[in-house]
Amino acid sequence: MMTQSYYTTDQVRELVRKEISTALREERLDIPTIPLVANQVLLLVNRPDVTAKDLENIIKHDPKLAARVVRIANSPVFAGTVKVTTIQRAIVTIGLRSLQETVFSIVMGDKIFKSKTFAKLMTRLWEHALATAFLAREIARLKGLDSEYAFLCGILHDIGKPILLNTLEELRRKKPDRFFYSDELVDEILMDYHEAVGGLVSASWNFPDLLKGAIRHHHEYHEAGAVQSMAHLTHVADLFAHAIGRGSYNGEKGVSVMTAKPVFELNMFPNEVKELMMTAPGRVNKVIAEVQ
Numbered sequence: 001m002m003t004q005s006y007y008t009t010d011q012v013r014e015l016v017r018k019e020i021s022t023a024l025r026e027e028r029l030d031i032p033t034i035p036l037v038a039n040q041v042l043l044l045v046n047r048p049d050v051t052a053k054d055l056e057n058i059i060k061h062d063p064k065l066a067a068r069v070v071r072i073a074n075s076p077v078f079a080g081t082v083k084v085t086t087i088q089r090a091i092v093t094i095g096l097r098s099l100q101e102t103v104f105s106i107v108m109g110d111k112i113f114k115s116k117t118f119a120k121l122m123t124r125l126w127e128h129a130l131a132t133a134f135l136a137r138e139i140a141r142l143k144g145l146d147s148e149y150a151f152l153c154g155i156l157h158d159i160g161k162p163i164l165l166n167t168l169e170e171l172r173r174k175k176p177d178r179f180f181y182s183d184e185l186v187d188e189i190l191m192d193y194h195e196a197v198g199g200l201v202s203a204s205w206n207f208p209d210l211l212k213g214a215i216r217h218h219h220e221y222h223e224a225g226a227v228q229s230m231a232h233l234t235h236v237a238d239l240f241a242h243a244i245g246r247g248s249y250n251g252e253k254g255v256s257v258m259t260a261k262p263v264f265e266l267n268m269f270p271n272e273v274k275e276l277m278m279t280a281p282g283r284v285n286k287v288i289a290e291v292q
């Protein structure tokens with residue numbers, strides 16, 4: 001009888017760590033190109049003279065996306081007395097800025113946060129990104145911080161993780177049958193490498209410095225230099241996302257925002273923290289439902 005040998009968890013860990021750190025060092029990690037529409041929307045964010053026509057021009061070339069946008073404009077959150085049937089009308093109904101964020105989210109969800117092997121964790125990562133984005137925008141508004149990029153920083157802060165999941169999937173494809181990842185090992189690998197991978201993605205996708213800094217340093221935000229305040233905001237939004245049960249791991253990590261120093265350092269008052277903890281879960285559910 002043939003016996004099949006399996007890698008032990010320690011062997012898998014060693015192999016994966018070696019592969020990923022070599023790929024990082026040699027900058028040959030497999031990074032997909034940025035989805036076209038996401039890139040086009042990103043270029044609009046910085047422009048003060050952006051018009052509804054600019055956004056319409058991006059959306060109209062993608063009939064499926066256009067149909068989704070019109071559907072969102074007719075959802076109970078926005079629906080008025082008149083049925084929305086055109087992209088133009090949808091932009092007016094949803095709002096230019098808000099629709100830019102929604103379109104960016106939809107495209108990233110469709111193209112980047114996708115995995116066959118890690119479908120459950122990928123969904124969790126995606127919902128974590130949306131929760132963090134919503135929270136970053138809310139906190140930015142609350143504290144009068146520059147909110148231009150807050151939402152996008154939230155969506156993108158853990159972008160290294162979906163890329164790493166695809167790398168893990170690819171590694172296993174090369175060694176079928178004898179290669180298994182435990183949930184704990186996946187969490188460990190994502191945690192340890194996602195900022196560095198995020199840095200490579202930011203460079204490869206030519207992100208503006210603000211986004212690059214928030215992605216590369218959202219955990220050690222004191223190291224973000226000139227863009228520290230955005231990295232700090234992203235860090236706090238990330239903490240809140242975990243605190244409301246929208247974390248980014250297979251296992252749940254308990255986080256208390258009431259006593260967290262970074263929250264305090266952002267001048268959030270206890271009543272503001274409590275209020276956000278109470279209202280955020282329901283509103284995050286709506287954000288997630290909207291882009292499904």
Ligand SMILES: [Fe+2]
Nearest residue numbers: 157158194218
């Ligand atoms: Fe992170």
Ligand SMILES: [Fe+2]
Nearest residue numbers: 157158238248
């Ligand atoms: Fe995160």
